[in-house]
Amino acid sequence: MSLYLGIDSSTQSMTGLVIDTDEQAIVAEASINFDEHFAEAYDLESGVVDFGHGVVHGQPLVWVEALDFLFEHLQAAGVDLGRIEAIAGSGQQHGTVYLNEMAEEVLEGLSGELPLKDQVSNIFSRATAPVWRDTSTTTQCREIEANVGGTGQLLSLTGNTAFERFSGPQIRKFWQEEPDNYEETDCICLVSSFIASLLAGRLVPVDPGDGSGTNLMDIRTRQWAPTALEATAPDLAARLLPVTPSTKSAGTISPYFVQRYRMNDTCRVLPFSGDNPCSLIGLGLVQPGQIAVSLGTGDTLFACIPDPVVSEDGEGCLFASPDDTHYMALICFLNGSLAREAVRDRYALDWEGFAQCLKSTHPGNNGGMMLPYFDPEIVPHIPKAGVVRENLEADDASANVRAVVEAQAMSSKIHARWMEVPITSISVTGGASANEGILQIFADVHGCPVQRFETTNGAALGAALRASQGHHPEIPWPDIVEPFTQPASGFIVQPDPAAVETYAGLIPDYEALERRHQETIE
Numbered sequence: 001m002s003l004y005l006g007i008d009s010s011t012q013s014m015t016g017l018v019i020d021t022d023e024q025a026i027v028a029e030a031s032i033n034f035d036e037h038f039a040e041a042y043d044l045e046s047g048v049v050d051f052g053h054g055v056v057h058g059q060p061l062v063w064v065e066a067l068d069f070l071f072e073h074l075q076a077a078g079v080d081l082g083r084i085e086a087i088a089g090s091g092q093q094h095g096t097v098y099l100n101e102m103a104e105e106v107l108e109g110l111s112g113e114l115p116l117k118d119q120v121s122n123i124f125s126r127a128t129a130p131v132w133r134d135t136s137t138t139t140q141c142r143e144i145e146a147n148v149g150g151t152g153q154l155l156s157l158t159g160n161t162a163f164e165r166f167s168g169p170q171i172r173k174f175w176q177e178e179p180d181n182y183e184e185t186d187c188i189c190l191v192s193s194f195i196a197s198l199l200a201g202r203l204v205p206v207d208p209g210d211g212s213g214t215n216l217m218d219i220r221t222r223q224w225a226p227t228a229l230e231a232t233a234p235d236l237a238a239r240l241l242p243v244t245p246s247t248k249s250a251g252t253i254s255p256y257f258v259q260r261y262r263m264n265d266t267c268r269v270l271p272f273s274g275d276n277p278c279s280l281i282g283l284g285l286v287q288p289g290q291i292a293v294s295l296g297t298g299d300t301l302f303a304c305i306p307d308p309v310v311s312e313d314g315e316g317c318l319f320a321s322p323d324d325t326h327y328m329a330l331i332c333f334l335n336g337s338l339a340r341e342a343v344r345d346r347y348a349l350d351w352e353g354f355a356q357c358l359k360s361t362h363p364g365n366n367g368g369m370m371l372p373y374f375d376p377e378i379v380p381h382i383p384k385a386g387v388v389r390e391n392l393e394a395d396d397a398s399a400n401v402r403a404v405v406e407a408q409a410m411s412s413k414i415h416a417r418w419m420e421v422p423i424t425s426i427s428v429t430g431g432a433s434a435n436e437g438i439l440q441i442f443a444d445v446h447g448c449p450v451q452r453f454e455t456t457n458g459a460a461l462g463a464a465l466r467a468s469q470g471h472h473p474e475i476p477w478p479d480i481v482e483p484f485t486q487p488a489s490g491f492i493v494q495p496d497p498a499a500v501e502t503y504a505g506l507i508p509d510y511e512a513l514e515r516r517h518q519e520t521i522e
Protein backbone atom coordinates (compact mmCIF):
# COMPACT_ATOMS: atom_id res chain seq x y z
CA MET A 1 0.00 0.00 0.00
CA SER A 2 1.49 3.39 -1.06
CA LEU A 3 -0.51 6.26 0.37
CA TYR A 4 -0.14 9.95 -0.52
CA LEU A 5 -2.01 12.86 1.04
CA GLY A 6 -3.09 16.02 -0.78
CA ILE A 7 -4.33 18.97 1.27
CA ASP A 8 -6.26 21.83 -0.28
CA SER A 9 -6.54 24.96 1.86
CA SER A 10 -9.19 26.86 -0.06
CA THR A 11 -11.30 29.94 0.64
CA GLN A 12 -14.15 28.21 2.46
CA SER A 13 -12.72 24.88 3.56
CA MET A 14 -9.69 22.67 4.04
CA THR A 15 -9.83 19.29 2.31
CA GLY A 16 -7.62 16.23 2.64
CA LEU A 17 -7.60 13.53 0.00
CA VAL A 18 -5.62 10.28 0.22
CA ILE A 19 -4.70 8.17 -2.78
CA ASP A 20 -3.37 4.62 -2.89
CA THR A 21 -1.17 4.39 -5.97
CA ASP A 22 -0.95 0.58 -5.85
CA GLU A 23 -4.74 0.30 -5.90
CA GLN A 24 -4.98 3.36 -8.21
CA ALA A 25 -7.80 4.67 -6.04
CA ILE A 26 -8.86 7.58 -3.87
CA VAL A 27 -9.17 5.94 -0.45
CA ALA A 28 -10.28 8.84 1.77
CA GLU A 29 -11.57 12.39 1.55
CA ALA A 30 -12.36 14.70 4.46
CA SER A 31 -13.26 18.36 4.49
CA ILE A 32 -13.43 21.01 7.22
CA ASN A 33 -15.80 23.83 6.39
CA PHE A 34 -14.55 27.07 7.97
CA ASP A 35 -17.95 28.72 8.53
CA GLU A 36 -19.35 25.57 10.11
CA HIS A 37 -16.58 25.29 12.68
CA PHE A 38 -15.22 28.79 13.15
CA ALA A 39 -17.75 31.41 11.96
CA GLU A 40 -18.54 32.75 15.39
CA ALA A 41 -15.09 32.65 16.96
CA TYR A 42 -13.44 34.34 13.98
CA ASP A 43 -16.24 36.48 12.57
CA LEU A 44 -16.27 34.63 9.25
CA GLU A 45 -18.69 34.65 6.38
CA SER A 46 -17.96 32.38 3.41
CA GLY A 47 -14.60 31.65 5.03
CA VAL A 48 -13.38 35.26 5.16
CA VAL A 49 -13.78 38.54 6.99
CA ASP A 50 -15.15 41.29 4.77
CA PHE A 51 -13.91 44.61 6.20
CA GLY A 52 -15.72 46.64 3.52
CA HIS A 53 -14.27 48.85 0.74
CA GLY A 54 -12.98 45.75 -1.03
CA VAL A 55 -10.82 44.65 1.89
CA VAL A 56 -11.28 40.89 2.33
CA HIS A 57 -9.02 38.88 4.63
CA GLY A 58 -8.70 35.32 5.86
CA GLN A 59 -7.77 34.29 9.38
CA PRO A 60 -4.49 32.32 9.50
CA LEU A 61 -5.46 30.81 12.85
CA VAL A 62 -8.56 29.31 11.23
CA TRP A 63 -6.28 27.50 8.80
CA VAL A 64 -4.09 26.39 11.71
CA GLU A 65 -7.07 25.00 13.63
CA ALA A 66 -8.54 23.43 10.51
CA LEU A 67 -5.29 21.54 9.87
CA ASP A 68 -5.54 19.81 13.26
CA PHE A 69 -9.26 19.09 12.68
CA LEU A 70 -8.43 17.62 9.29
CA PHE A 71 -5.88 15.20 10.71
CA GLU A 72 -8.34 14.23 13.46
CA HIS A 73 -11.04 13.57 10.84
CA LEU A 74 -8.72 11.50 8.65
CA GLN A 75 -7.65 9.47 11.68
CA ALA A 76 -11.27 8.98 12.78
CA ALA A 77 -12.12 7.85 9.25
CA GLY A 78 -9.66 5.00 9.73
CA VAL A 79 -6.83 6.25 7.50
CA ASP A 80 -3.54 4.71 8.64
CA LEU A 81 -1.65 8.00 8.69
CA GLY A 82 1.61 6.18 9.45
CA ARG A 83 1.56 4.75 5.92
CA ILE A 84 1.48 8.10 4.15
CA GLU A 85 4.73 8.39 2.19
CA ALA A 86 4.47 12.03 1.19
CA ILE A 87 2.20 15.08 1.46
CA ALA A 88 1.77 17.92 -0.98
CA GLY A 89 -0.79 20.63 -0.96
CA SER A 90 -2.63 23.45 -2.53
CA GLY A 91 -3.63 26.85 -1.23
CA GLN A 92 -6.03 29.55 -2.36
CA GLN A 93 -3.75 31.65 -4.54
CA HIS A 94 -2.30 35.10 -3.86
CA GLY A 95 -3.13 35.33 -0.10
CA THR A 96 -0.20 36.45 2.10
CA VAL A 97 0.65 35.49 5.69
CA TYR A 98 3.01 37.74 7.66
CA LEU A 99 5.32 36.13 10.22
CA ASN A 100 7.58 37.71 12.85
CA GLU A 101 11.08 36.78 14.00
CA MET A 102 9.76 34.06 16.34
CA ALA A 103 8.19 32.00 13.58
CA GLU A 104 11.17 29.88 12.64
CA GLU A 105 12.00 28.84 16.19
CA VAL A 106 8.37 28.15 17.11
CA LEU A 107 7.83 26.00 14.02
CA GLU A 108 10.98 24.01 14.71
CA GLY A 109 10.00 23.41 18.34
CA LEU A 110 6.38 22.28 17.88
CA SER A 111 5.38 19.68 20.47
CA GLY A 112 2.68 17.05 19.95
CA GLU A 113 1.35 17.74 23.47
CA LEU A 114 -0.61 20.86 22.57
CA PRO A 115 -2.81 21.78 19.59
CA LEU A 116 -1.03 23.78 16.89
CA LYS A 117 -3.08 26.88 17.56
CA ASP A 118 -1.86 27.14 21.16
CA GLN A 119 1.73 27.08 19.96
CA VAL A 120 1.72 29.36 16.91
CA SER A 121 -0.62 32.18 17.92
CA ASN A 122 2.34 34.52 18.60
CA ILE A 123 4.20 34.09 15.29
CA PHE A 124 2.21 36.62 13.26
CA SER A 125 3.21 40.21 12.55
CA ARG A 126 -0.25 40.78 11.06
CA ALA A 127 -3.31 39.09 12.56
CA THR A 128 -5.20 38.61 9.31
CA ALA A 129 -4.19 37.69 5.77
CA PRO A 130 -5.42 39.47 2.64
CA VAL A 131 -6.84 36.88 0.22
CA TRP A 132 -7.73 36.71 -3.48
CA ARG A 133 -11.19 38.23 -2.95
CA ASP A 134 -9.59 41.51 -1.85
CA THR A 135 -10.05 44.22 -4.49
CA SER A 136 -8.65 47.17 -2.52
CA THR A 137 -5.21 47.66 -4.09
CA THR A 138 -5.87 49.41 -7.41
CA THR A 139 -3.56 52.30 -6.44
CA GLN A 140 -0.72 49.93 -5.56
CA CYS A 141 -1.21 48.02 -8.84
CA ARG A 142 -0.70 51.17 -10.88
CA GLU A 143 2.27 52.23 -8.72
CA ILE A 144 4.05 48.89 -9.16
CA GLU A 145 3.48 48.93 -12.92
CA ALA A 146 4.88 52.47 -13.10
CA ASN A 147 7.85 51.56 -10.89
CA VAL A 148 8.95 48.74 -13.22
CA GLY A 149 8.63 50.99 -16.26
CA GLY A 150 5.05 50.34 -17.35
CA THR A 151 2.33 47.70 -17.61
CA GLY A 152 4.01 45.99 -20.55
CA GLN A 153 7.27 45.62 -18.61
CA LEU A 154 5.57 43.92 -15.68
CA LEU A 155 3.57 41.72 -18.06
CA SER A 156 6.60 40.48 -19.95
CA LEU A 157 8.71 40.05 -16.80
CA THR A 158 6.17 38.27 -14.57
CA GLY A 159 3.58 37.03 -17.11
CA ASN A 160 0.89 39.18 -15.53
CA THR A 161 -0.20 42.78 -15.29
CA ALA A 162 -0.75 43.93 -11.71
CA PHE A 163 -3.95 42.48 -10.25
CA GLU A 164 -5.56 43.74 -7.05
CA ARG A 165 -5.63 40.26 -5.52
CA PHE A 166 -2.01 39.38 -6.33
CA SER A 167 0.45 39.25 -3.44
CA GLY A 168 2.78 42.09 -4.57
CA PRO A 169 0.16 44.86 -4.52
CA GLN A 170 -1.15 43.51 -1.19
CA ILE A 171 2.36 43.56 0.32
CA ARG A 172 2.91 47.12 -0.94
CA LYS A 173 -0.34 48.27 0.66
CA PHE A 174 0.69 46.68 3.98
CA TRP A 175 4.07 48.44 3.86
CA GLN A 176 2.40 51.77 3.05
CA GLU A 177 -0.36 51.53 5.65
CA GLU A 178 1.39 49.67 8.45
CA PRO A 179 5.12 50.43 8.09
CA ASP A 180 5.89 49.42 11.69
CA ASN A 181 4.25 46.02 11.28
CA TYR A 182 6.02 45.59 7.93
CA GLU A 183 9.26 46.28 9.77
CA GLU A 184 8.34 43.56 12.31
CA THR A 185 7.77 41.07 9.48
CA ASP A 186 10.57 38.58 9.05
CA CYS A 187 8.99 36.32 6.48
CA ILE A 188 6.05 36.68 4.10
CA CYS A 189 4.44 33.36 3.16
CA LEU A 190 1.68 32.57 0.72
CA VAL A 191 -1.27 30.57 2.06
CA SER A 192 0.28 27.54 0.35
CA SER A 193 3.77 27.93 1.84
CA PHE A 194 2.33 28.78 5.26
CA ILE A 195 0.43 25.47 5.50
CA ALA A 196 3.47 23.60 4.16
CA SER A 197 5.59 25.27 6.86
CA LEU A 198 3.24 24.07 9.61
CA LEU A 199 3.52 20.53 8.27
CA ALA A 200 7.28 20.56 7.82
CA GLY A 201 8.02 22.41 11.07
CA ARG A 202 10.24 24.84 9.20
CA LEU A 203 9.76 27.72 6.77
CA VAL A 204 9.02 26.15 3.39
CA PRO A 205 9.68 28.22 0.26
CA VAL A 206 7.09 29.17 -2.35
CA ASP A 207 6.81 27.05 -5.50
CA PRO A 208 6.78 28.62 -9.00
CA GLY A 209 3.10 27.70 -9.54
CA ASP A 210 2.00 29.93 -6.67
CA GLY A 211 4.99 32.28 -6.98
CA SER A 212 3.70 33.33 -10.39
CA GLY A 213 0.55 34.68 -8.72
CA THR A 214 2.49 37.36 -6.87
CA ASN A 215 3.56 39.87 -9.57
CA LEU A 216 7.04 39.27 -8.12
CA MET A 217 8.41 36.24 -10.00
CA ASP A 218 10.27 36.16 -13.30
CA ILE A 219 8.00 33.81 -15.26
CA ARG A 220 10.86 32.47 -17.38
CA THR A 221 13.58 31.87 -14.76
CA ARG A 222 11.00 30.86 -12.11
CA GLN A 223 12.90 32.95 -9.53
CA TRP A 224 12.00 36.21 -7.77
CA ALA A 225 12.54 39.16 -10.11
CA PRO A 226 14.66 41.81 -8.29
CA THR A 227 13.11 44.65 -10.35
CA ALA A 228 9.60 43.61 -9.30
CA LEU A 229 10.60 43.21 -5.64
CA GLU A 230 12.18 46.68 -5.61
CA ALA A 231 9.09 48.15 -7.27
CA THR A 232 6.89 46.71 -4.52
CA ALA A 233 8.32 47.33 -1.05
CA PRO A 234 11.71 48.02 0.57
CA ASP A 235 13.84 45.05 1.63
CA LEU A 236 11.30 42.64 0.27
CA ALA A 237 13.94 40.16 -0.91
CA ALA A 238 15.02 39.65 2.70
CA ARG A 239 11.45 38.78 3.66
CA LEU A 240 10.94 36.08 1.04
CA LEU A 241 12.43 32.59 0.89
CA PRO A 242 13.86 31.65 -2.51
CA VAL A 243 11.42 30.07 -4.97
CA THR A 244 11.88 26.30 -4.99
CA PRO A 245 10.96 23.79 -7.73
CA SER A 246 7.49 22.33 -7.11
CA THR A 247 8.82 18.79 -7.38
CA LYS A 248 11.68 19.16 -4.87
CA SER A 249 11.04 17.80 -1.37
CA ALA A 250 11.03 20.36 1.44
CA GLY A 251 12.14 17.72 3.95
CA THR A 252 10.31 15.39 6.30
CA ILE A 253 7.21 16.01 8.39
CA SER A 254 7.41 17.89 11.71
CA PRO A 255 7.72 15.70 14.83
CA TYR A 256 4.42 17.35 15.90
CA PHE A 257 2.47 15.19 13.43
CA VAL A 258 4.53 12.12 14.27
CA GLN A 259 3.76 12.47 17.97
CA ARG A 260 0.16 13.53 17.67
CA TYR A 261 -1.16 11.60 14.67
CA ARG A 262 1.38 8.76 14.40
CA MET A 263 2.65 9.90 11.03
CA ASN A 264 5.83 8.21 9.89
CA ASP A 265 8.90 10.37 10.51
CA THR A 266 10.11 9.58 6.98
CA CYS A 267 6.97 11.13 5.41
CA ARG A 268 8.08 13.84 3.00
CA VAL A 269 6.53 17.27 2.57
CA LEU A 270 6.53 18.71 -0.95
CA PRO A 271 6.22 22.48 -1.43
CA PHE A 272 2.58 23.43 -1.65
CA SER A 273 1.32 25.16 -4.81
CA GLY A 274 -1.72 27.24 -5.71
CA ASP A 275 -5.14 25.63 -5.94
CA ASN A 276 -5.43 26.28 -9.67
CA PRO A 277 -1.96 24.93 -10.51
CA CYS A 278 -2.80 21.85 -8.42
CA SER A 279 -6.14 21.45 -10.22
CA LEU A 280 -4.18 21.48 -13.47
CA ILE A 281 -2.42 18.31 -12.30
CA GLY A 282 -5.54 16.86 -10.63
CA LEU A 283 -7.45 17.07 -13.89
CA GLY A 284 -4.59 15.44 -15.78
CA LEU A 285 -3.51 18.55 -17.70
CA VAL A 286 0.18 17.68 -17.98
CA GLN A 287 0.33 18.00 -21.78
CA PRO A 288 -0.31 21.22 -23.70
CA GLY A 289 -3.70 21.95 -25.24
CA GLN A 290 -5.97 20.58 -22.54
CA ILE A 291 -8.61 22.83 -20.95
CA ALA A 292 -10.41 22.72 -17.61
CA VAL A 293 -12.94 24.66 -15.59
CA SER A 294 -13.02 24.81 -11.81
CA LEU A 295 -16.33 25.81 -10.25
CA GLY A 296 -15.40 26.99 -6.75
CA THR A 297 -16.04 30.10 -4.66
CA GLY A 298 -14.79 31.85 -7.77
CA ASP A 299 -14.75 30.06 -11.14
CA THR A 300 -11.62 29.60 -13.23
CA LEU A 301 -10.95 28.37 -16.75
CA PHE A 302 -7.43 27.23 -17.49
CA ALA A 303 -5.23 25.47 -19.99
CA CYS A 304 -1.85 23.77 -20.02
CA ILE A 305 0.39 25.55 -22.55
CA PRO A 306 3.97 24.81 -23.68
CA ASP A 307 5.43 28.34 -23.62
CA PRO A 308 4.58 31.60 -21.91
CA VAL A 309 1.67 33.43 -23.63
CA VAL A 310 0.50 36.65 -22.01
CA SER A 311 -2.91 38.29 -21.95
CA GLU A 312 -2.22 41.68 -23.57
CA ASP A 313 -5.48 43.24 -22.34
CA GLY A 314 -4.56 42.23 -18.80
CA GLU A 315 -7.59 40.01 -18.18
CA GLY A 316 -5.91 36.63 -18.03
CA CYS A 317 -3.11 35.24 -15.90
CA LEU A 318 -0.06 33.17 -16.64
CA PHE A 319 1.30 30.76 -14.04
CA ALA A 320 4.06 28.16 -14.00
CA SER A 321 2.77 24.60 -13.94
CA PRO A 322 3.83 22.61 -10.88
CA ASP A 323 5.01 19.89 -13.27
CA ASP A 324 8.10 22.20 -13.42
CA THR A 325 7.97 22.24 -17.25
CA HIS A 326 4.79 23.72 -18.68
CA TYR A 327 2.75 26.87 -18.13
CA MET A 328 -0.82 27.51 -17.19
CA ALA A 329 -3.05 30.15 -18.78
CA LEU A 330 -5.97 31.11 -16.55
CA ILE A 331 -8.94 33.41 -16.25
CA CYS A 332 -10.53 33.94 -12.86
CA PHE A 333 -14.13 35.03 -12.29
CA LEU A 334 -14.76 36.26 -8.78
CA ASN A 335 -18.52 35.73 -9.06
CA GLY A 336 -18.53 31.93 -9.24
CA SER A 337 -20.30 30.05 -6.46
CA LEU A 338 -20.57 33.42 -4.72
CA ALA A 339 -23.05 34.48 -7.43
CA ARG A 340 -24.78 31.08 -7.66
CA GLU A 341 -25.23 31.11 -3.88
CA ALA A 342 -26.54 34.69 -3.96
CA VAL A 343 -29.22 33.67 -6.50
CA ARG A 344 -30.01 30.47 -4.62
CA ASP A 345 -30.48 32.41 -1.38
CA ARG A 346 -32.42 35.27 -2.94
CA TYR A 347 -35.11 32.79 -4.11
CA ALA A 348 -34.88 30.68 -0.94
CA LEU A 349 -33.81 27.59 -2.88
CA ASP A 350 -31.55 24.72 -1.94
CA TRP A 351 -29.18 23.17 -4.52
CA GLU A 352 -31.86 20.66 -5.50
CA GLY A 353 -34.27 23.53 -6.15
CA PHE A 354 -31.53 25.34 -8.10
CA ALA A 355 -31.06 22.23 -10.28
CA GLN A 356 -34.84 22.01 -10.83
CA CYS A 357 -34.90 25.62 -12.04
CA LEU A 358 -32.26 24.77 -14.65
CA LYS A 359 -34.32 21.77 -15.77
CA SER A 360 -37.53 23.76 -16.10
CA THR A 361 -36.03 26.51 -18.31
CA HIS A 362 -34.60 26.47 -21.83
CA PRO A 363 -31.25 27.32 -23.41
CA GLY A 364 -31.18 31.02 -24.23
CA ASN A 365 -33.62 31.80 -21.40
CA ASN A 366 -36.06 33.50 -23.83
CA GLY A 367 -33.52 36.28 -24.22
CA GLY A 368 -33.26 36.91 -20.46
CA MET A 369 -29.68 37.79 -19.48
CA MET A 370 -27.86 38.74 -16.29
CA LEU A 371 -24.53 40.35 -15.55
CA PRO A 372 -23.96 38.59 -12.22
CA TYR A 373 -21.71 41.07 -10.46
CA PHE A 374 -22.85 40.38 -6.92
CA ASP A 375 -19.27 41.32 -5.96
CA PRO A 376 -16.82 43.46 -7.96
CA GLU A 377 -15.65 41.29 -10.86
CA ILE A 378 -12.11 40.41 -11.93
CA VAL A 379 -12.97 39.37 -15.52
CA PRO A 380 -14.19 41.56 -17.08
CA HIS A 381 -12.76 44.21 -14.78
CA ILE A 382 -15.80 45.64 -12.94
CA PRO A 383 -14.64 47.60 -9.89
CA LYS A 384 -18.13 48.05 -8.39
CA ALA A 385 -20.67 45.36 -7.49
CA GLY A 386 -24.05 45.59 -9.25
CA VAL A 387 -26.31 43.02 -10.90
CA VAL A 388 -27.75 43.90 -14.31
CA ARG A 389 -30.85 42.18 -15.70
CA GLU A 390 -31.88 42.39 -19.36
CA ASN A 391 -35.28 41.00 -20.41
CA LEU A 392 -35.33 39.32 -17.03
CA GLU A 393 -37.91 39.81 -14.27
CA ALA A 394 -36.21 40.03 -10.87
CA ASP A 395 -38.94 37.91 -9.27
CA ASP A 396 -38.70 35.00 -11.72
CA ALA A 397 -36.60 32.49 -9.75
CA SER A 398 -36.13 29.91 -12.52
CA ALA A 399 -35.13 32.43 -15.18
CA ASN A 400 -32.65 34.07 -12.79
CA VAL A 401 -31.06 30.73 -11.95
CA ARG A 402 -30.59 29.97 -15.63
CA ALA A 403 -29.38 33.52 -16.31
CA VAL A 404 -26.58 33.37 -13.74
CA VAL A 405 -25.19 30.07 -15.05
CA GLU A 406 -25.55 31.09 -18.72
CA ALA A 407 -23.73 34.34 -17.96
CA GLN A 408 -20.86 32.47 -16.31
CA ALA A 409 -20.53 30.01 -19.18
CA MET A 410 -20.71 32.71 -21.89
CA SER A 411 -18.23 34.89 -20.07
CA SER A 412 -15.81 31.95 -19.79
CA LYS A 413 -16.01 31.48 -23.56
CA ILE A 414 -15.62 35.17 -24.45
CA HIS A 415 -12.65 35.82 -22.18
CA ALA A 416 -10.68 32.65 -23.00
CA ARG A 417 -9.88 33.75 -26.56
CA TRP A 418 -6.43 35.19 -25.71
CA MET A 419 -5.16 31.74 -24.69
CA GLU A 420 -5.23 30.67 -28.33
CA VAL A 421 -6.05 27.10 -27.30
CA PRO A 422 -8.81 25.43 -29.33
CA ILE A 423 -11.44 24.20 -26.86
CA THR A 424 -12.42 20.70 -27.96
CA SER A 425 -13.27 19.25 -24.56
CA ILE A 426 -13.42 20.56 -21.01
CA SER A 427 -12.59 18.78 -17.75
CA VAL A 428 -14.44 20.18 -14.79
CA THR A 429 -13.89 20.17 -11.04
CA GLY A 430 -15.05 22.05 -7.95
CA GLY A 431 -18.16 21.68 -5.79
CA ALA A 432 -20.63 22.89 -8.42
CA SER A 433 -19.40 20.30 -10.92
CA ALA A 434 -21.75 17.87 -9.15
CA ASN A 435 -24.65 19.73 -10.82
CA GLU A 436 -25.26 18.22 -14.23
CA GLY A 437 -27.47 21.12 -15.38
CA ILE A 438 -24.52 23.50 -14.97
CA LEU A 439 -22.25 21.17 -16.94
CA GLN A 440 -24.83 20.96 -19.76
CA ILE A 441 -24.81 24.75 -20.12
CA PHE A 442 -20.98 24.82 -20.26
CA ALA A 443 -21.06 22.01 -22.89
CA ASP A 444 -23.64 23.88 -24.98
CA VAL A 445 -21.96 27.30 -24.73
CA HIS A 446 -18.51 25.94 -25.58
CA GLY A 447 -19.90 23.44 -28.11
CA CYS A 448 -17.81 20.55 -26.79
CA PRO A 449 -18.09 17.61 -24.37
CA VAL A 450 -17.61 18.31 -20.67
CA GLN A 451 -16.24 15.58 -18.46
CA ARG A 452 -16.44 15.17 -14.76
CA PHE A 453 -14.33 13.05 -12.45
CA GLU A 454 -14.93 10.86 -9.45
CA THR A 455 -13.89 13.61 -7.04
CA THR A 456 -15.00 17.23 -7.16
CA ASN A 457 -11.78 18.05 -5.24
CA GLY A 458 -9.45 18.41 -8.23
CA ALA A 459 -7.01 20.63 -6.33
CA ALA A 460 -6.63 18.15 -3.46
CA LEU A 461 -6.28 15.26 -5.92
CA GLY A 462 -3.65 17.24 -7.85
CA ALA A 463 -1.78 17.79 -4.60
CA ALA A 464 -1.89 14.07 -3.77
CA LEU A 465 -0.60 13.27 -7.26
CA ARG A 466 2.19 15.80 -6.80
CA ALA A 467 3.09 14.03 -3.54
CA SER A 468 3.32 10.69 -5.34
CA GLN A 469 5.40 12.20 -8.17
CA GLY A 470 7.73 13.81 -5.61
CA HIS A 471 8.27 10.38 -4.09
CA HIS A 472 8.74 8.71 -7.49
CA PRO A 473 10.36 11.36 -9.74
CA GLU A 474 11.41 8.61 -12.16
CA ILE A 475 7.76 8.05 -13.22
CA PRO A 476 6.74 10.40 -16.08
CA TRP A 477 3.88 12.79 -15.31
CA PRO A 478 1.39 11.27 -17.79
CA ASP A 479 1.79 7.90 -16.04
CA ILE A 480 1.32 9.53 -12.63
CA VAL A 481 -1.96 11.26 -13.53
CA GLU A 482 -3.48 8.81 -16.01
CA PRO A 483 -4.99 6.25 -13.57
CA PHE A 484 -6.68 9.00 -11.53
CA THR A 485 -7.97 11.27 -14.28
CA GLN A 486 -10.31 9.11 -16.28
CA PRO A 487 -13.81 10.62 -16.47
CA ALA A 488 -16.13 8.87 -14.03
CA SER A 489 -18.30 6.47 -16.01
CA GLY A 490 -21.33 8.13 -17.52
CA PHE A 491 -20.08 11.59 -16.65
CA ILE A 492 -19.36 12.98 -20.06
CA VAL A 493 -21.95 15.60 -20.91
CA GLN A 494 -22.35 16.03 -24.68
CA PRO A 495 -23.37 19.35 -26.24
CA ASP A 496 -26.88 19.56 -27.66
CA PRO A 497 -26.60 20.87 -31.28
CA ALA A 498 -29.76 23.03 -31.06
CA ALA A 499 -28.58 24.65 -27.82
CA VAL A 500 -25.08 25.18 -29.27
CA GLU A 501 -26.70 27.17 -32.09
CA THR A 502 -28.83 29.18 -29.67
CA TYR A 503 -25.78 30.21 -27.65
CA ALA A 504 -23.73 30.99 -30.75
CA GLY A 505 -26.42 33.56 -31.57
CA LEU A 506 -26.63 34.86 -28.01
CA ILE A 507 -22.93 35.29 -27.20
CA PRO A 508 -22.49 38.51 -29.27
CA ASP A 509 -25.52 40.01 -27.43
CA TYR A 510 -24.06 39.03 -24.07
CA GLU A 511 -20.70 40.45 -25.03
CA ALA A 512 -22.31 43.73 -26.11
CA LEU A 513 -24.22 43.94 -22.82
CA GLU A 514 -21.00 43.33 -20.89
CA ARG A 515 -19.17 46.01 -22.86
CA ARG A 516 -21.95 48.60 -22.42
CA HIS A 517 -21.93 48.01 -18.68
CA GLN A 518 -18.17 48.18 -18.46
CA GLU A 519 -18.19 51.51 -20.30
CA THR A 520 -20.78 53.01 -17.97
CA ILE A 521 -18.93 51.89 -14.85
CA GLU A 522 -15.39 52.98 -15.76
Ligand code: XUL
Pocket residue numbers: 010011091092093094132165213274275276298299300317332
Ligand atom coordinates in the same frame (compact mmCIF):
# COMPACT_ATOMS: atom_id res chain seq x y z
C1 XUL B 1 -6.93 32.66 -9.20
C2 XUL B 1 -7.72 33.10 -8.03
C3 XUL B 1 -8.66 32.15 -7.38
C4 XUL B 1 -8.11 31.61 -6.10
C5 XUL B 1 -9.22 30.83 -5.42
O1 XUL B 1 -6.14 33.66 -9.74
O2 XUL B 1 -7.61 34.21 -7.57
O3 XUL B 1 -9.01 31.11 -8.24
O4 XUL B 1 -6.98 30.82 -6.33
O5 XUL B 1 -8.80 30.01 -4.44
